[in-house]
Amino acid sequence: MALRFTCTKEHLDRALRYSTKALAKQSLLPIIQNVIISTENNILACAATNLDMGVRIEISGKIEEVGSVVIPPQLLNSFIASLDNGAQVTVSQVSDTDIAVESGSSRAVIKGYNPVDFPPIPQKENIYGEVTVQSDVFRSVLSRVMISVAKTEARPELTGVNIVFTDNTMRVAATDGFRLSESVAPIEAAAIQKDIDSIIVPASAIAEILYILSDSATKMIMMHISDGQIFFEVDGVTIVSRLISGTYPDYQQIIPQETATHIIVSRAECERVLRLADAFANNTTSDMKVTINPDESTCVISAMSQDRGENVTTLQVEAHGEVQEIYLNTRYVLDGISRCGSEKVRIAFSGAASPVVITPVAKSDDDERFLYLVMPIRK
Amino acid sequence: MDFQQLWAAALGxxxxxxxxxxxxxxxxNTSIQSIDDGCATIxxxxxxxxxWIxxxxxxxxLQALRNHDKSITRIHCTLSPQPQRAPQSIDAVTQKRTGNSTISxxxxxxxxxxxxxxxQPIQQAKNIQQKPTAKTTPPYNTCLNPRYTFSNFVVGQHNELAHAACRTVSESLGTVYNPLFIYGDVGLGKTHILQSIGNAVVSADPTKRVLYTSSERFTSELIDSIHNNTISDFKKFYQTIDLLIIDDVQFLAGKEKTQDEFFHIFNFLYQKNKQIIISSDRPPHAIATLEDRLRSRFEGGMIADISQPDFETRVAILQKKADEKDIILPEDAARYIARNVASNIRELEGALNKVVAICTFQQKIPSRAVVEEILAPTIVNRRPARSASSVIDIVAQHFNITPDDIIGKVRKKTIVRPRQIAMFLLREELTYSYPEIGAHCGGRDHTTVIHACRKIEKELIADAALKDTIDTLKRKLHTL
Structure with missing residues (x-):
């Protein structure tokens, strides 16, 4: 039982990059700050976990001997970073805990831990639901909502992304109590039992998948949902994460059904004006005043702070409905508008105390929907 | 034996x-869910x-479980069941409260x-683990750190009143000084002396229920209990306590609901002659936004302060700590540390720890020269160059007047007093000569300065408010 394999620098580097993100930053158990590399069952794979999430990456390479090792990834990273592109790396176990790494004329010995103590990564079992989604669709809907995930732990269910599956769509939402993002997209195939159609996935797991998708050319991503856990499979990488228990707030009820006023505005222009307003807005509250006057087709955005100065911009917009005056957080509005992705955006108001809804004005054949909601600031 | 007890025993x-x-x-957070046909589901x-399991x-x-229940032959693990995902009650939509700015x-x-x-399970496991037979172990956490005892507490002039009061309280709970209120600056040993009482009481009579808690924890437990609808459990729990120690009570300031609950618990315990000990970084009357009824209750018992230790006490503390760490600290080295680290005991200990660490590492004896070399960089930082003008600025700022007022000729009472305090501080802190001080304060005669310094010195003995002011100013000077 002494592991030995050879693979290219790129493959090993990719596996280490992915697994380093899932490492425990600090833990009672020092061993889980390391990665496990194993050639068992004739599969060369690298895995890491922080006990909330685990990731396992299959590496293509030539297996010479079967075994496993647990090593700190930083040293191995430094070693392969020094190699030329395309270099071949041979890793072999020299004792229970230590490995030797060789490539060309370099050789290194890295001290590690006994793999017996490494926690096993959970395996798929008791799967209740399986969903397949195109990876570019998955990436686009989730990266749109991630901005709204709560940053604090005060309400655990808001630290994740809510995914609701229906027959052929998935509805993804995140909120931190001040704003809400929701995106709906089609799914390729789904086999789900009804009682788990709504899940909350920790934001850290989603961030890891988005990172992997960002440099992968794969077409599809598979999700397997089991009791309290979810497995994502993409391009030889398996991510397992706990699901956040609890009920996601029924946010549909706060989306206003009727709007009093709406404007349609160019996204680029609106972003430009908001950035300017943000520069003048009060540093801590970031508030601005938005006044809509449909008779004159104007939207006036003004921001001021006691100690810095003030700024007023009048935008010519397509406006319908009543006159509105509302205070909003510039950054929150900017976050929403910049994620719309369309040329024009629609902003709907229903009074100074009601949430503002931002939606892209999409082409009719677009089957992905996005909605962003911001709560107003009370003056 | 039910599942909970069985699992607690097995965990042990x-x-x-x-x-x-x-x-x-x-x-x-593990537990036994069921035992079916010899298979225990965890x-x-x-x-x-x-x-992992x-x-x-x-x-x-399996072995641990079988030691208690021979019928178990297998184990099986399952994830904790998810809370029900029932559709939410939608009372909120209809309300549509105007002007709510958060979705929450x-x-x-x-x-x-x-x-x-x-x-819970882990807590139980721990209790069983520590004292398997003692029935007297309280089934809750006292939150006391056994490291803090009277025997390793150094008594000096600065804390002898507090120490004596605490000693007496620990010997006769609830009868002599109730409540006992201890105040003093950070790092002067409040927590140490408070926990010493708790530890002394528990070791003398393990049946006594002692609870040490910070006001911050008290608040968060209260919030939790409101949130979980267990407020009556919360009250009941506190009402069973024989000795309640609340640390850093100044953090209750401004939290009205917490003060309210604390007030009721306080009254209840006080009526039943249970001992209450409270600490804070300032006296009760100086805690802003503390409700009057609480303040008067705090002031109704014994109030003792802990001030900054004098030089001799600091040397004694260093020697004691060095003894605990089993190292030899020469007298002149101890004196050097004590002279240069004056502001609080925690920093004193920090300096000693640094010396010990470096000396053990480099295998040196902590002689005066070595200590000086190690601590020199930190001490230089701590002692900023102070000037007469910075002293005057700080005094002026404190009393909300301008430095020119102090230097000027105005003889209003509101200005004369700060002027005298500034002169006193220049003498005490910067050891300027009387004529020098006079020159800095607008060219006054040295006899004026002498009069000012003597006046303040004399009043300091009787006037606690003045002492507070001077202490605050000194602190500001040291952290300049």
């Missing part, structure tokens, strides 16, 4: 056979714990198990 055994880190990581909070230590767990206030919070509940 499991803890002995695996490392502490492993035990805490994998067995936290619930785990996450998939990793399930895999099933694959790595099922033998140990509209959306109802999902049911969540309280932290206390989740911690």
């Amino acid at each position: 055994e499991i803890e002995l056979s695996i490392s502490r880190a492993n035990f805490i990581t994998w067995f936290k 619930t785990t909070p996450n998939g990793f714990a399930k895999e 099933e694959k790595k230590c099922s033998d140990i767990v 206030t509209i959306l109802k919070k999902a049911p969540q198990r309280s932290i206390q509940q989740q911690k």
Whole structure:
């Protein structure tokens, strides 16, 4: 039982990059700050976990001997970073805990831990639901909502992304109590039992998948949902994460059904004006005043702070409905508008105390929907 | 034996056979769900714990369970059941409260198990582990750190009143000084002396229920209990306590509901002659936004302060700490540290720790020269160059007047007083000569300065408010 394999620098580097993100930053158990590399069952794979999430990456390479090792990834990273592109790396176990790494004329010995103590990564079992989604669709809907995930732990269910599956769509939402993002997209195939159609996935797991998708050319991503856990499979990488228990707030009820006023505005222009307003807005509250006057087709955005100065911009917009005056957080509005992705955006108001809804004005054949909601600031 | 007891007993055994880190990581929040036909089903909070228990230590767990229940032949793990995902009550939509700026206030919070509940099994396991036979072990955590005792508390002039009061209280609970209010600056040993009382009481009579808590924790427990609708349990728990120690009570300031609950618990315990001990960084009357009824109650008992230790006490503390660490600290080295680290005891200990660490590492004896070399960089930082003008600025700022007022000729009472204090501080802190001080304060005669310094010195003995002011100013000077 002494592991030995050879693979290219790129493959090993990719596996280490992915697994380093899932490492425990600090833990009672020092061993889980390391990665496990194993050639068992004739599969060369690298895995890491922080006990909330685990990731396992299959590496293509030539297996010479079967075994496993647990090593700190930083040293191995430094070693392969020094190699030329395309270099071949041979890793072999020299004792229970230590490995030797060789490539060309370099050789290194890295001290590690006994793999017996490494926690096993959970395996798929008791799967209740399986969903397949195109990876570019998955990436686009989730990266749109991630901005709204709560940053604090005060309400655990808001630290994740809510995914609701229906027959052929998935509805993804995140909120931190001040704003809400929701995106709906089609799914390729789904086999789900009804009682788990709504899940909350920790934001850290989603961030890891988005990172992997960002440099992968794969077409599809598979999700397997089991009791309290979810497995994502993409391009030889398996991510397992706990699901956040609890009920996601029924946010549909706060989306206003009727709007009093709406404007349609160019996204680029609106972003430009908001950035300017943000520069003048009060540093801590970031508030601005938005006044809509449909008779004159104007939207006036003004921001001021006691100690810095003030700024007023009048935008010519397509406006319908009543006159509105509302205070909003510039950054929150900017976050929403910049994620719309369309040329024009629609902003709907229903009074100074009601949430503002931002939606892209999409082409009719677009089957992905996005909605962003911001709560107003009370003056 | 029900499942909970059985699991607690088994956990006690499991803890002995695996490392502490492993035990805490994998067995936290676990429980027995059912025992069917010889198969015990254990619930785990996450998939990793399930895999670990099933694959790595099922033998140990099974053995531990079989020691208590021979009928068990297998174990099986399952993830803790998810709370029901019932559709939410939608009372909020209809309300549509105008002007709510956060979604949180509209959306109802999902049911969540309280932290206390989740911690339970491990807590029980610990209790059984520590004293398997002692029935007297209180079934809750006293939160006392056994490291703090009277025997390692150094008594000096600065804390002898507080120490004597605490000693008396620990010997006769609830009868002499109740409540006992201890105040003093950070790092002067309030927590140490408070916990010493608790430890002394527990070791003399383990049946006494002692609770040490910070006001911050008190508040968060209260919030938890309001949130979980267990407020009556919360009150009941506090009402069973014989000795309640609340640290850093100044943090209650401004929290009205907490003050309210604390007031009722306080009254209840006080009526039943249970001892209450409170600490704060300032006297009761100086805590802003503390409700009057609480303030008057705090002031109704014994108030003792802990001030900054004098030079001799600091040397004694250093020697005691050095003894505890089993190292030899020469007299002149101790004097050097004590002279240069004056502001608080925690920093004194920090300086000593640094010396000890470096000396053990480099295998040196901590002689005066070595200590000086080690501490020189930190001490230089701590002693900024102070000037007469900075002293005057600080005094002026404190009394809300301008430095020119102090230097000027105006002889209004509101200005004369700060002027005298500034002169006093220049003499005390910067050891300027009288004529020098006179020159800095607008060319006054040295006899004026002498008069000012003597006046302040004399009043300091009787006037506690003045002493507070001077202390505050000195602190500002030191942190300049």
